[in-house]
Amino acid sequence: MKVCIIYDTKRNSTKEFSNWIKNELEDKNIKVDIYKVDEFNDNFNYDLYIIGTPIYYEKPLKSIYKFIENNKEKLNNKKVALFIVCIAQMFGHTTKKYIEKHYLYPLEKNIDNLIISSAVFKGWIKKINIEERKKVKEWIDELINIWRNDYGGNL
Numbered sequence: 001m002k003v004c005i006i007y008d009t010k011r012n013s014t015k016e017f018s019n020w021i022k023n024e025l026e027d028k029n030i031k032v033d034i035y036k037v038d039e040f041n042d043n044f045n046y047d048l049y050i051i052g053t054p055i056y057y058e059k060p061l062k063s064i065y066k067f068i069e070n071n072k073e074k075l076n077n078k079k080v081a082l083f084i085v086c087i088a089q090m091f092g093h094t095t096k097k098y099i100e101k102h103y104l105y106p107l108e109k110n111i112d113n114l115i116i117s118s119a120v121f122k123g124w125i126k127k128i129n130i131e132e133r134k135k136v137k138e139w140i141d142e143l144i145n146i147w148r149n150d151y152g153g154n155l
């Protein structure tokens with residue numbers, strides 16, 4: 001079982017989240033490769049793709065949007081999990097629906113097969129939000145459970 005993390009970033013917080021995700025998976029003896037989207041080597045032989053983008057000006061980064069759009073056929077045979085990094089959560093929990101509709105849905109709509117899980121993480125502009133690392137751990141635990149229970153997978 002091999003996992004591929006593909007992300008883009010402007011100010012490196014999504015890179016940090018990607019590394020946290022990698023560490024959590026490796027702690028469970030899962031093999032992980034990690035690529036910035038423009039360095040991805042077009043290998044579609046992984047079992048699970050975890051794709052991450054920050055939100056800028058109300059949108060996921062175009063590079064990630066394009067990556068999903070350009071590779072949707074290849075990704076459709078695969079399991080995919082998405083995460084976004086943004087700060088709109090600061091404006092209260094009423095934004096949850098807003099985030100889902102405006103930030104996640106534009107990415108999800110291009111992948112026909114079931115996205116096994118999506119996560120929204122609270123990013124930062126200057127000071128690292130180390131608290132959020134716990135959420136990453138929780139998400140990875142949840143992701144592994146979903147994989148095992150719903151897909152009989154051996155992550």
Ligand SMILES: Cc1cc2nc3c(=O)[nH]c(=O)nc-3n(C[C@H](O)[C@H](O)[C@H](O)COP(=O)(O)O)c2cc1C
Nearest residue numbers: 009010011012013014054057058086087088123124
């Ligand atoms: C110029 C700018 C625009 C941003 N626009 C949004 C936005 O529209 N919605 C949001 O929730 N967060 C927004 N953010 C917050 C970023 O999503 C957050 O800082 C994230 O951690 C950046 O990820 P990165 O470090 O990987 O580039 C914005 C940040 C900056 C600096």
